[in-house]
Amino acid sequence: MSLVNFRDPILGADPEGKRIRPGVLYRSAQPFPHADHTTLTLLGDHGIRTVVDLRGIAECEPADWAAAEAAGITVIAARMDPATDTIMAAMRTMTTAVDLGAFYLLLAEQSPDAVTAAVEAAARPGGVLLHCAAGKDRTGLVTALLLGLLGVPAEAIVADYARTGEALPQIFANLAERHPAALNDRAARGAAPAPLLAAPAEAMTVFLDLIRTRHGGSAAFLTACGTTADTLAAFRSKTSKEAIAC
Structure with missing residues (x-):
């Protein structure tokens, strides 16, 4: 099976390609059941040389990206583990899309x-x-955060986020089969807050507002996280319409 919820978010943010270069950033759900020939073909067709896995270690399996790594694709584990006490406590009090947006900030x-x-x-x-x-x-x-760094309007970022709602039935079915203990599978089984079952536009609107009002915007927030000025400049340069393809 190919990657579910796969797309280039920049195409929606700058559909005419006037300012931002598409084909450099993609997003998807996890590979299911793992990266196979179809997945590798998809990655190759889109020039994808690096995969960033944001899942916690308990959500991963050794075979997930083994074929991609064998094919020379770099897989980077950027563990954003949802199973910490602080995050789980926030989940228990979540009831609305506004809460979900605040949860994203946390x-x-x-x-x-x-x-x-x-x-x-x-x-x-x-x-x-x-x-x-x-x-x-x-x-x-x-x-x-990456789109905000490029100056993409909030409404375009929100619209891209909300598109995931169309793919959630297939995503949750895959997770229910493979990951009985994963965060989003618990949502599929009805044991997580209702907002996690959807991709409400309001949640992303709230997240972006909080990033702006509490942290001064994407660039300031990323800098506070430890991202260097050189890295921010490199990403902006890479996605500039004037950038030379690598």
Whole structure:
């Protein structure tokens, strides 16, 4: 099976390609049941040379990206583990899309090393794929930070995030089969808060507002996480319309 929820978020952010170069950043759900020939073909067709895995270690299996690594694709583990006490406590009180947006901020704030590793990977030459389990929550917030770094309007970032809602039935079915203990599978079985079962636009709107009001925007937040100015500049340069393909 190929990757579910796979897309280039920059195409939606700048559909005419006037300012941002597409084909350098992609997002998806985790491979199911693992990366196979179809997955490798997809990665190759899109020039993807780096995969960033945002899942916690308990969510991963050795075979997930083994074939990709054997084919020379770099897989970087940027562990954004949802199973910490602080994050699980926030989940227990989550009831609305607003709560989900605040949860995204907490998850990002609690994972500075993972966020920095993801941005450093995104700045590497060639296409880069970001994914977590569903490709919605952790992937969504990191993608939003990267798009915000490029000056993409909030409404375009929100629209890209909300697109994941169309793929959730297939994503949850895959997770229910493979990961009985994973965060998003618990959502599929009804044991997680209702907002985690969807991709509500309001959640991403709230997250972006909080990044702006509490941290001064994506660039300031990423800098506080430990991302260097050189890395931010490298990602901006890579995605510039004037950038030379690597």
